[in-house]
Amino acid sequence: GEDVEQSLFLSVREGDSSVINCTYTDSSSTYLYWYKQEPGAGLQLLTYIFSNMDMKQDQRLTVLLNKKDKHLSLRIADTQTGDSAIYFCAEDAGNMLTFGGGTRLMVKP
Amino acid sequence: DVKVTQSSRYLVKRTGEKVFLECVQDMDHENMFWYRQDPGLGLRLIYFSYDVKMKEKGDIPEGYSVSREKKERFSLILESASTNQTSMYLCASSLSQGTYEQYFGPGTRLTVT
Numbered sequence: 001g002e003d004v005e006q007s008l009f010l011s012v013r014e015g016d017s018s019v020i021n022c023t024y025t026d027s028s029s030t031y032l033y034w035y036k037q038e039p040g041a042g043l044q045l046l047t048y049i050f051s052n053m054d055m056k057q058d059q060r061l062t063v064l065l066n067k068k069d070k071h072l073s074l075r076i077a078d079t080q081t082g083d084s085a086i087y088f089c090a091e092d093a094g095n096m097l098t099f100g101g102g103t104r105l106m107v108k109p
Numbered sequence: 110d111v112k113v114t115q116s117s118r119y120l121v122k123r124t125g126e127k128v129f130l131e132c133v134q135d136m137d138h139e140n141m142f143w144y145r146q147d148p149g150l151g152l153r154l155i156y157f158s159y160d161v162k163m164k165e166k167g168d169i170p171e172g173y174s175v176s177r178e179k180k181e182r183f184s185l186i187l188e189s190a191s192t193n194q195t196s197m198y199l200c201a202s203s204l205s206q207g208t209y210e211q212y213f214g215p216g217t218r219l220t221v222t
Binding site: 008030031033035040041042043044045048088092095096097099100101102 | 113140142149150151152154157159199201203205208209210211212213214215216218
Protein backbone atom coordinates (compact mmCIF):
# COMPACT_ATOMS: atom_id res chain seq x y z
CA GLY A 1 0.00 0.00 0.00
CA GLU A 2 0.94 3.63 -0.16
CA ASP A 3 2.58 5.28 2.81
CA VAL A 4 2.93 8.99 3.42
CA GLU A 5 5.48 9.48 6.17
CA GLN A 6 6.11 12.29 8.64
CA SER A 7 8.09 12.60 11.80
CA LEU A 8 5.92 12.47 14.90
CA PHE A 9 7.05 15.49 16.80
CA LEU A 10 8.73 18.90 16.44
CA SER A 11 9.49 21.43 19.14
CA VAL A 12 10.54 25.03 18.42
CA ARG A 13 10.80 28.30 20.30
CA GLU A 14 8.40 31.13 19.63
CA GLY A 15 9.73 33.36 16.86
CA ASP A 16 11.86 30.64 15.27
CA SER A 17 11.05 28.97 11.95
CA SER A 18 9.49 25.52 11.89
CA VAL A 19 10.05 23.03 9.10
CA ILE A 20 7.79 20.00 8.89
CA ASN A 21 8.82 17.31 6.44
CA CYS A 22 6.88 14.68 4.56
CA THR A 23 7.72 11.95 2.07
CA TYR A 24 5.06 10.61 -0.24
CA THR A 25 4.91 7.69 -2.61
CA ASP A 26 2.65 8.36 -5.55
CA SER A 27 4.50 10.21 -8.29
CA SER A 28 1.24 10.64 -10.19
CA SER A 29 -0.33 12.78 -7.46
CA THR A 30 -1.63 16.02 -8.93
CA TYR A 31 -1.84 17.96 -5.68
CA LEU A 32 -0.19 17.74 -2.29
CA TYR A 33 -1.77 19.25 0.78
CA TRP A 34 -1.03 20.47 4.26
CA TYR A 35 -3.72 20.34 6.92
CA LYS A 36 -3.68 21.66 10.49
CA GLN A 37 -5.56 20.12 13.40
CA GLU A 38 -5.92 22.06 16.62
CA PRO A 39 -6.73 20.20 19.85
CA GLY A 40 -10.21 18.69 19.85
CA ALA A 41 -11.02 19.92 16.35
CA GLY A 42 -11.27 18.59 12.82
CA LEU A 43 -8.66 19.14 10.12
CA GLN A 44 -8.39 22.49 8.43
CA LEU A 45 -6.81 22.88 4.99
CA LEU A 46 -3.79 25.19 5.25
CA THR A 47 -2.48 25.14 1.73
CA TYR A 48 -1.86 22.91 -1.25
CA ILE A 49 0.64 22.81 -4.07
CA PHE A 50 0.21 21.69 -7.65
CA SER A 51 2.65 18.96 -8.55
CA ASN A 52 4.33 20.94 -11.33
CA MET A 53 5.38 23.66 -8.86
CA ASP A 54 8.53 23.71 -6.76
CA MET A 55 7.45 26.27 -4.22
CA LYS A 56 4.39 28.07 -2.98
CA GLN A 57 4.36 30.94 -0.49
CA ASP A 58 1.36 32.14 1.46
CA GLN A 59 2.13 34.72 4.13
CA ARG A 60 4.14 32.91 6.84
CA LEU A 61 3.83 29.54 5.10
CA THR A 62 6.22 28.22 2.46
CA VAL A 63 5.70 24.86 0.80
CA LEU A 64 8.62 23.22 -0.99
CA LEU A 65 8.20 20.26 -3.29
CA ASN A 66 11.01 18.03 -4.52
CA LYS A 67 9.38 15.66 -6.99
CA LYS A 68 12.55 13.72 -7.68
CA ASP A 69 12.86 12.72 -4.02
CA LYS A 70 9.06 12.76 -3.40
CA HIS A 71 9.67 15.15 -0.53
CA LEU A 72 7.33 17.87 0.65
CA SER A 73 8.00 20.39 3.38
CA LEU A 74 6.08 23.11 5.19
CA ARG A 75 8.00 26.03 6.62
CA ILE A 76 6.31 28.32 9.13
CA ALA A 77 8.14 31.59 9.62
CA ASP A 78 8.06 33.42 12.97
CA THR A 79 6.28 30.51 14.67
CA GLN A 80 3.71 31.56 17.27
CA THR A 81 2.15 29.66 20.17
CA GLY A 82 -1.09 29.58 18.16
CA ASP A 83 0.70 27.43 15.58
CA SER A 84 0.88 24.57 18.10
CA ALA A 85 -1.13 21.79 16.47
CA ILE A 86 -0.82 18.56 14.52
CA TYR A 87 0.11 19.03 10.87
CA PHE A 88 -0.82 16.45 8.26
CA CYS A 89 0.48 16.19 4.73
CA ALA A 90 -1.62 14.38 2.15
CA GLU A 91 -1.39 13.32 -1.46
CA ASP A 92 -4.28 12.83 -3.83
CA ALA A 93 -4.97 9.42 -5.33
CA GLY A 94 -7.69 10.26 -7.79
CA ASN A 95 -10.75 11.22 -5.82
CA MET A 96 -9.25 10.36 -2.45
CA LEU A 97 -6.48 11.60 -0.21
CA THR A 98 -3.80 9.57 1.54
CA PHE A 99 -2.72 11.21 4.79
CA GLY A 100 0.52 11.02 6.68
CA GLY A 101 0.49 10.17 10.36
CA GLY A 102 0.76 13.80 11.42
CA THR A 103 3.52 15.87 13.06
CA ARG A 104 2.79 17.41 16.42
CA LEU A 105 4.31 20.90 16.57
CA MET A 106 4.94 22.29 20.03
CA VAL A 107 5.88 25.96 20.30
CA LYS A 108 7.63 27.00 23.50
CA PRO A 109 7.33 30.59 24.66
CA ASP B 110 -17.71 28.73 3.27
CA VAL B 111 -18.02 24.99 3.17
CA LYS B 112 -19.61 23.65 6.28
CA VAL B 113 -19.44 20.06 7.44
CA THR B 114 -21.31 19.31 10.64
CA GLN B 115 -21.39 16.20 12.77
CA SER B 116 -24.30 15.32 15.00
CA SER B 117 -22.37 15.04 18.26
CA ARG B 118 -19.03 16.26 19.58
CA TYR B 119 -18.93 13.70 22.38
CA LEU B 120 -20.76 10.41 22.70
CA VAL B 121 -20.64 7.65 25.32
CA LYS B 122 -22.18 4.28 24.48
CA ARG B 123 -22.20 0.82 26.02
CA THR B 124 -20.73 -2.30 24.47
CA GLY B 125 -23.25 -3.93 22.13
CA GLU B 126 -25.29 -0.79 21.45
CA LYS B 127 -26.07 0.32 17.92
CA VAL B 128 -24.50 3.71 17.26
CA PHE B 129 -25.31 6.24 14.55
CA LEU B 130 -22.93 9.05 13.66
CA GLU B 131 -24.39 11.63 11.31
CA CYS B 132 -22.57 13.99 8.99
CA VAL B 133 -24.07 16.77 6.88
CA GLN B 134 -22.39 19.03 4.33
CA ASP B 135 -23.92 22.09 2.71
CA MET B 136 -21.80 22.53 -0.43
CA ASP B 137 -23.33 19.95 -2.75
CA HIS B 138 -20.16 17.83 -2.66
CA GLU B 139 -20.31 14.49 -4.41
CA ASN B 140 -17.77 12.72 -2.21
CA MET B 141 -18.08 12.04 1.50
CA PHE B 142 -15.72 10.17 3.80
CA TRP B 143 -15.56 8.69 7.28
CA TYR B 144 -12.22 8.38 9.08
CA ARG B 145 -11.18 7.36 12.52
CA GLN B 146 -8.22 8.96 14.22
CA ASP B 147 -6.20 7.24 16.92
CA PRO B 148 -2.96 8.38 18.56
CA GLY B 149 0.05 7.22 16.58
CA LEU B 150 -2.06 5.83 13.74
CA GLY B 151 -3.06 9.02 11.95
CA LEU B 152 -6.27 9.05 9.92
CA ARG B 153 -7.61 5.75 8.68
CA LEU B 154 -10.37 5.63 6.09
CA ILE B 155 -13.39 3.57 7.09
CA TYR B 156 -15.80 4.12 4.19
CA PHE B 157 -16.39 6.65 1.48
CA SER B 158 -19.19 7.49 -0.90
CA TYR B 159 -18.96 9.17 -4.29
CA ASP B 160 -22.68 9.47 -4.93
CA VAL B 161 -26.06 8.95 -3.35
CA LYS B 162 -26.60 5.30 -2.41
CA MET B 163 -23.03 4.47 -3.42
CA LYS B 164 -20.42 3.32 -0.93
CA GLU B 165 -16.94 1.91 -1.02
CA LYS B 166 -14.91 0.25 1.72
CA GLY B 167 -11.86 2.03 2.95
CA ASP B 168 -8.93 0.56 4.84
CA ILE B 169 -10.75 -0.51 8.01
CA PRO B 170 -14.46 -1.18 7.27
CA GLU B 171 -14.88 -4.12 9.66
CA GLY B 172 -17.50 -3.47 12.33
CA TYR B 173 -18.94 -0.46 10.48
CA SER B 174 -21.55 0.23 7.84
CA VAL B 175 -22.68 3.44 6.15
CA SER B 176 -25.73 4.96 4.58
CA ARG B 177 -26.09 7.74 2.03
CA GLU B 178 -29.73 8.29 1.19
CA LYS B 179 -29.32 11.99 0.39
CA LYS B 180 -26.41 13.80 -1.18
CA GLU B 181 -25.77 16.03 1.80
CA ARG B 182 -25.89 13.35 4.50
CA PHE B 183 -23.54 10.44 5.20
CA SER B 184 -24.14 8.23 8.23
CA LEU B 185 -21.71 5.88 9.93
CA ILE B 186 -23.27 2.96 11.79
CA LEU B 187 -21.68 0.77 14.42
CA GLU B 188 -23.97 -2.24 14.47
CA SER B 189 -22.73 -3.51 17.84
CA ALA B 190 -20.28 -1.13 19.46
CA SER B 191 -17.13 -2.57 21.00
CA THR B 192 -14.51 -1.00 23.24
CA ASN B 193 -11.92 -1.05 20.44
CA GLN B 194 -14.14 1.36 18.52
CA THR B 195 -13.48 4.07 21.08
CA SER B 196 -11.93 6.76 18.91
CA MET B 197 -12.27 10.17 17.27
CA TYR B 198 -14.44 9.95 14.16
CA LEU B 199 -14.00 12.53 11.43
CA CYS B 200 -16.28 13.14 8.50
CA ALA B 201 -15.12 14.95 5.34
CA SER B 202 -16.50 15.94 1.96
CA SER B 203 -15.03 16.99 -1.37
CA LEU B 204 -15.87 17.71 -4.96
CA SER B 205 -15.25 14.94 -7.47
CA GLN B 206 -13.08 17.13 -9.66
CA GLY B 207 -10.68 20.02 -9.32
CA THR B 208 -8.26 20.17 -6.43
CA TYR B 209 -9.90 17.34 -4.43
CA GLU B 210 -9.30 19.03 -1.10
CA GLN B 211 -11.41 17.57 1.65
CA TYR B 212 -13.33 19.66 4.14
CA PHE B 213 -13.63 18.20 7.60
CA GLY B 214 -16.23 18.32 10.32
CA PRO B 215 -15.24 19.00 13.94
CA GLY B 216 -15.15 15.31 14.85
CA THR B 217 -17.08 13.06 17.23
CA ARG B 218 -15.20 11.60 20.15
CA LEU B 219 -16.87 8.26 20.85
CA THR B 220 -16.25 6.32 24.03
CA VAL B 221 -17.55 2.76 24.27
CA THR B 222 -17.64 1.39 27.81
